[in-house]
């Protein structure tokens with residue numbers, strides 16, 4: 070008897086993680102992608118694998134497993150990966166309180182005072198710096214080349230790809246594509262990113278997820294010898310991720326930031342700086358929530374990101390080489406992943422928000438174990 074057929078819709082990281090993991094588990098896998106290549110959130114993000122943003126417990130374990138899988142796959146599929154760690158810098162007293170409370174939970178984090186931070190990370194802006202938390206787990210990949218290499222790897226291990234093949238309808242045991250073909254499945258994984266709403270819109274609406282649009286940019290390569298040495302974030306980011314939500318000082322930090330930086334609040338701006346292989350820095354981002362967005366990129370948002378960046382890092386070259394936008398779905402209930410079963414044998418994986426690169430492999434493993 071031939072092995073069960075798995076169909077995956079979408080060649081972003083969630084689709085690829087499911088396709089590769091299912092193939093490794095012995096399934097016959099066909100992946101159907103609407104475009105000529107993955108062009109969604111998975112090639113528009115920072116490329117930061119970010120356990121430090123994940124809540125302690127199951128989610129952090131999932132993220133750490135994800136980083137491990139990325140490293141194994143970088144070796145097998147031959148793409149650039151740099152485990153450089155993260156540096157969360159604190160300027161406001163409340164931010165320092167958040168970091169010290171966070172570090173008490175364990176996890177091997179290192180608290181550095183201002184002098185130690187500047188000595189180990191010369192790019193840190195020393196003006197008003199209270200201290201920083203260093204975490205070793207965070208890692209960077211270059212999303213466009215990593216996704217391409219993973220696609221080639223998946224093909225090599227036997228995943229069958231059909232690009233330029235939009236799925237327009239899901240039947241009980243087959244999907245129908247826009248050219249009228251039907252692909253039968255035993256298991257279907259829908260990883261259609263923000264276009265998820267086109268398939269099973271009622272299930273998605275009931276799950277209370279919303280669209281979020283983000284503005285991003287990349288600098289020109291920094292001069293030779295300039296090395297951030299870690300992924301840099303600061304006070305604003307501590308109010309963004311679930312990991313810091315339960316620190317007793319977080320509400321006070323949030324209140325202070327909202328009072329001091331109201332336009333950052335309005336645009337949902339927090340700032341990450343991640344350095345890539347060519348020396349450029351990927352910078353972002355803003356968060357606009359809603360059903361529909363105007364197409365414009367806003368210079369004000371860019372300036373808000375750059376002004377916040379200058380407060381915590383001294384970058385020699387801030388000329389911008391590229392600007393882009395990304396959209397993802399996010400849970401309105403604070404979940405970092407939403408898994409739906411609108412039909413038996415159908416798994417919709419969505420709403421991974423800003424942690425999809427980090428959590429994808431662990432989630433794929435869970436989906437596939439649930440089939441056995």
Ligand SMILES: Cc1cc2nc3c(=O)[nH]c(=O)nc-3n(C[C@H](O)[C@H](O)[C@H](O)COP(=O)(O)OP(=O)(O)OC[C@H]3O[C@@H](n4cnc5c(N)ncnc54)[C@H](O)[C@@H]3O)c2cc1C
Nearest residue numbers: 079081082083103109110111114236262395424425426427
């Ligand atoms: C600006 C930005 C920054 C981010 N930063 C990070 C980060 O640093 N770290 C992190 O962990 N996460 C980050 N994320 C989140 C992460 O990028 C996403 O959670 C993840 O990429 C979602 O992957 P996906 O496969 O679900 O979606 P996508 O990458 O959007 O892929 C979905 C694919 O499905 C295809 N598709 C849609 N409909 C159909 C159909 N009907 N038929 C066939 N194909 C279809 C699309 O063409 C697309 O290729 C960021 C996201 C953004 C936007």
